[in-house]
Amino acid sequence: MGGHPEGRAPGSCAQAILVAEGRGARAARAAMKVFVTGATGFVGGNLVRALVAQGAEVVALSRTGTPSPYLEGLPVEWVRGDLADEGCPLEAFMRGCRWVFHVGALYSTDPARAPDLYEVNVGGTKRVMAAAWRADVERVVHTSTIGAIGRRADGRPPNEDVPFNLWETASPYAKSKVLGEMAALEWAARGLPVVVVNPCAPVGPGDSKPTSTGRRILDFLHGRMPSYLEGGINFISVRDVAQGHILAARYGTPGQRYILGHLDGNLRREEFLRLLAKVSGQPVPQEPRRGWRARVASLWRRPQPAGPSHRPEALTADPRRAVCELGLPQTDLREAFAEAVAWFREAGMAPPGPMVVGGS
Numbered sequence: 001m002g003g004h005p006e007g008r009a010p011g012s013c014a015q016a017i018l019v020a021e022g023r024g025a026r027a028a029r030a031a032m033k034v035f036v037t038g039a040t041g042f043v044g045g046n047l048v049r050a051l052v053a054q055g056a057e058v059v060a061l062s063r064t065g066t067p068s069p070y071l072e073g074l075p076v077e078w079v080r081g082d083l084a085d086e087g088c089p090l091e092a093f094m095r096g097c098r099w100v101f102h103v104g105a106l107y108s109t110d111p112a113r114a115p116d117l118y119e120v121n122v123g124g125t126k127r128v129m130a131a132a133w134r135a136d137v138e139r140v141v142h143t144s145t146i147g148a149i150g151r152r153a154d155g156r157p158p159n160e161d162v163p164f165n166l167w168e169t170a171s172p173y174a175k176s177k178v179l180g181e182m183a184a185l186e187w188a189a190r191g192l193p194v195v196v197v198n199p200c201a202p203v204g205p206g207d208s209k210p211t212s213t214g215r216r217i218l219d220f221l222h223g224r225m226p227s228y229l230e231g232g233i234n235f236i237s238v239r240d241v242a243q244g245h246i247l248a249a250r251y252g253t254p255g256q257r258y259i260l261g262h263l264d265g266n267l268r269r270e271e272f273l274r275l276l277a278k279v280s281g282q283p284v285p286q287e288p289r290r291g292w293r294a295r296v297a298s299l300w301r302r303p304q305p306a307g308p309s310h311r312p313e314a315l316t317a318d319p320r321r322a323v324c325e326l327g328l329p330q331t332d333l334r335e336a337f338a339e340a341v342a343w344f345r346e347a348g349m350a351p352p353g354p355m356v357v358g359g360s
Contacts (some may be wrong), residue, residue: 033057035097035137037083037128038104039076040068041145042207042214043199046242047101048076049206054246059093061104066291070206084116090131095134099249103130103143107173114172121176129187135170139249140194142184146234146317147174147260149198152340155231157266157316160198161259164289181257185305188255190247195252197244200261200317203336204238205343217340220276228269231314231349235272236262237336247326262330263321279338281354 034051038044040061047275048071051058060067065080081088083104094100106120107112125142132140150165164170181196188194207214209287213235216226244260252258267275273284303340322328343351 012281025286032098032250033059033096034099034101035061035094036097036101037102037124038102038143039071039078039088041042041103042211042278043238043241043245044101045070045105045167045201045206045319046204046238047103047259048074050239050242050246052076055213060089061093067210070208083127084119086123086127087142088127091134094131094135094137098138100128100132100137100140101143101245102140103185103245105143109171109173109235111172113154114176117172117176118179120325121173125183129184129192130258131191131310133190134186138193139254140184140187140192141245141248141252142181142194142196143245144181144184144198144257145174145177146198146261146315148178149257149259149317151314157234157318159258159318160321176313185255193254195248196257197248197252197322198257198259198317199241199244200234200236200259200265200319201315202238202241202306203235203333204339206238207340208344208347208349210344210349214274214340214344217337217342218278218350220273221280221282221341221353222345223282223285225287226272230269232266232268233272233315234261234265234317234319235267235333235336236260236265236319237329237331237333238340238355240331244326244328245253247328248322251326253325258317258326258328259317259360260322260323260328261317261325262333263319265319265333266316267333271360275337276341278343279334285331286360303311331346 034056036044036048036058039048039061045068048058048060050076056281060076060078061081062078063082065078067076067078079093104124106116106117148164149158150162152162158328184194201213203213210218219226241260248258279283319328323330345352
């Protein structure tokens with residue numbers, strides 16, 4: 001079952017970058033039916049838009065059976081269901097579909113919600129894979145996360161070959177995503193044509209919840225110094241992430257992981273702040289000053305033993321495999337951040353500001 005992906009990968013990374021735009025536009029142009037979970041989320045919503053633009057017939061799952069405002073008016077068949085529900089008729093929704101995109105997941109930083117995270121992100125993934133097997137689909141793309149990639153001891157950005165190695169310090173969410181990815185790859189080993197994608201930090205329009213990246217941008221736009229990871233974060237246009245899913249379905253190797261990131265996307269805090277200042281026309285927020293009482297008190301405070309942190313030191317990445325093998329687009333980050341800033345302002349989530357500077 002499943003067949004082989006159509007087309008051949010470009011011969012080099014340079015060639016891949018040159019053909020990426022055309023390849024992404026062609027990837028789903030042939031009329032086909034696809035099923036998408038997580039369609040109302042940030043990545044899922046942009047994936048649905050890309051699929052519709054390329055002529056695909058989309059069946060989209062949501063808990064309400066209705067579109068998000070970002071997707072209103074699009075020719076999409078909405079079906080109602082919950083990934084945590086063992087009775088959700090996933091197989092029936094997938095019947096007649098060539099591709100399945102399992103983007104849906106639950107995100108929470110509340111440790112009390114760990115059982116819910118495992119039920120959706122692990123149990124839900126197993127149910128999607130089993131349904132795809134029974135529906136005999138051609139290809140399944142499972143959306144994991146860059147957080148499911150391990151860290152190198154030397155601090156260099158990791159690639160897909162680095163196994164997850166943060167079990168002692170990872171959050172329940174991260175662990176649930178790792179276990180969900182493992183479940184998908186177990187199905188790949190059984191013969192289900194599953195390709196895994198590990199998106200880095202997506203940036204762009206439609207981040208209504210918002211994501212952690214969106215919150216960092218919003219903090220900046222509201223004049224607050226955003227939190228950051230000292231080792232850096234890899235950013236990529238959410239539109240490129242959406243195209244990466246389609247390219248993975250068309251050209252990806254079953255059982256393989258592909259990091260969806262930007263070759264120039266590993267940004268330190270200072271680079272992130274300068275980029276946002278450039279595209280938003282706003283100054284970098286000032287660090288809050290601590291009063292003298294707080295500084296004196298800190299001198300007398302007894303040091304606390306270091307406990308496990310649920311925050312990784314870095315979320316950098318080496319995305320060359322996806323660029324070389326899939327032709328992952330590499331939109332200029334200035335354009336991606338400018339789009340995000342403009343969308344947040346137009347949506348009323350950020351105060352009005354100066355004219356946004358584009359990617360030129």
